[in-house]
Amino acid sequence: MWVNLDAFGIALSLLTWLLLIFTDAVVVRFVLFAWFTTSRPRFRWVPLSDLGLFLLALYQLLLMLSLVSHVRAVTTDPGTMSLSSAPESLSNPRNCKLCQGRWKPPRAHHCKTCRCCIFRMDHHCPWINNCVGLSNQKLFILFLVYTCVSAIWTLLLLAAGAFCWLYSQKSWSDAPPPGSASLICCGLVAVECFAAVLFVSDFIQEQVESIQMNSTLVETYQRTHGPRTSFWEHFTSIFGPCWWTWPFPFPPALEPDYLEPALPDEAELWSQDCADDHNSLGIAGEESEEMAAKEETLSARPRQRHTDSKLD
Ligand SMILES: [Zn+2]
Ligand SMILES: [Zn+2]
Numbered sequence: 001m002w003v004n005l006d007a008f009g010i011a012l013s014l015l016t017w018l019l020l021i022f023t024d025a026v027v028v029r030f031v032l033f034a035w036f037t038t039s040r041p042r043f044r045w046v047p048l049s050d051l052g053l054f055l056l057a058l059y060q061l062l063l064m065l066s067l068v069s070h071v072r073a074v075t076t077d078p079g080t081m082s083l084s085s086a087p088e089s090l091s092n093p094r095n096c097k098l099c100q101g102r103w104k105p106p107r108a109h110h111c112k113t114c115r116c117c118i119f120r121m122d123h124h125c126p127w128i129n130n131c132v133g134l135s136n137q138k139l140f141i142l143f144l145v146y147t148c149v150s151a152i153w154t155l156l157l158l159a160a161g162a163f164c165w166l167y168s169q170k171s172w173s174d175a176p177p178p179g180s181a182s183l184i185c186c187g188l189v190a191v192e193c194f195a196a197v198l199f200v201s202d203f204i205q206e207q208v209e210s211i212q213m214n215s216t217l218v219e220t221y222q223r224t225h226g227p228r229t230s231f232w233e234h235f236t237s238i239f240g241p242c243w244w245t246w247p248f249p250f251p252p253a254l255e256p257d258y259l260e261p262a263l264p265d266e267a268e269l270w271s272q273d274c275a276d277d278h279n280s281l282g283i284a285g286e287e288s289e290e291m292a293a294k295e296e297t298l299s300a301r302p303r304q305r306h307t308d309s310k311l312d
Contacts, residue, residue, distance in 0.1 A: 002077040002130070006113055009129025013074055016127055017067065019192060020150075024063050026185040027154055031161035032056050034182070055157065062153055066146035069249035070128060072139045076251050079119035079133030081108065083258060090259060105258040107226060109218050119256050120226075122216040138239045138252050141207050148200045151193040158190050211235050215265075223265040 004010075036052025048056060086093030086103040096104040096117050104110070109121040111131050120134035132140045210216060214234045215225035228234075239245075240252030 001075050003075065004114060004129050006126070006129055009113070009126045012126045013070070013129045016070055020063055020067055020070075023150075023154055023189050023192065024060075026189045027059065027157050028056065030182045030186055031157050032059075035161055035164040059150075059153060059157065062146060062150040065247075065249060066143060066150050069139050069143035069146055072249050072251065073128045073132075073136050073143050074130055076130075076136040076139060078114070078131040079108075079121065079135045079256065080116050081105065081119060081258065087259065105260070106262040107216075107219070107260050108258075119258065120216055121218050122210065123218065134238065134254065134256055135251055137207075138246075139249055141204070141238075142247070142249050144200050144204050144207065148197055148204060151196040151200070154189060154193045155197075158186055158193075161186065211238060219262060222262075224262040225265060226260050227263065 038049040118133040122132040
């Protein structure tokens with residue numbers, strides 16, 4: 001099992017799980033078990049009406065898919081190379097000085113946090129404490145999508161709970177205020193879900209653009225991309241060819257094509273601006289690899305903490 005021992009990433013991964021569990025507990029306790037109960041339940045051990053049962057089952061399914069996608073994205077090798085040397089047919093192969101001179105395919109990049117080269121590295125995401133590469137990009141996208149849908153569904157359930165509370169009052173003036181615990185917890189969850197929808201939808205859009213252009217985030221900054229065909233061909237190269245497996249959070253069966261070229265977007269391939277962007281993505285650029293390799297031979301550096309200001 002792939003595990004990245006980065007303290008900052010581990011803390012953010014645990015925080016993600018805590019937020020999911022807190023949201024689930026609040027909605028089940030203060031919405032579903034407050035407003036969708038019945039005196040004659042279908043199952044004695046769950047005092048919920050049929051509608052309540054349906055809402056509970058759907059909600060648990062969404063949260064479970066989000067949580068499992070996250071766990072699999074955290075624990076899946078994002079795309080370390082199975083070949084240490086270049087095929088003989090390849091002329092002018094690149095080698096990574098930070099990986100003891102191992103061959104570095106054209107679409108691979110060295111991650112400073114993972115301390116290895118990742119094929120089709122998109123970026124290093126501290127929220128999943130892992131790189132997003134070819135082998136776990138599907139899991140990362142599923143995590144984003146299920147989290148966004150779960151957050152929207154949570155907001156709808158909170159709105160339904162508020163509506164039920166208002167509807168249950170005899171008159172507006174006599175309406176007692178809801179319990180403070182319920183109000184505080186539901187308010188916190190609403191803010192959390194609004195933020196999640198805004199944050200995550202932005203990243204979903206980036207991932208869709210990445211598939212459309214066949215260009216990872218790192219390649220976008222390097223002004224390169226992979227061979228472009230159709231959106232669906234790009235999509236199946238990440239999600240696998242078997243359509244019925246696409247919604248399920250397990251790694252796709254992919255045969256990485258290490259010889260895939262990184263094609264230039266335009267004439268100017270590199271600028272100092274790009275070098276700055278690389279630092280924020282946690283990758284080691286071509287020029288900086290040599291310097292960093294020298295530094296690493298002098299002293300064993302502590303694991304560099306990724307400080308990207310974005311959610312990733
Ligand atoms: Zn490397
Ligand atoms: Zn990484």
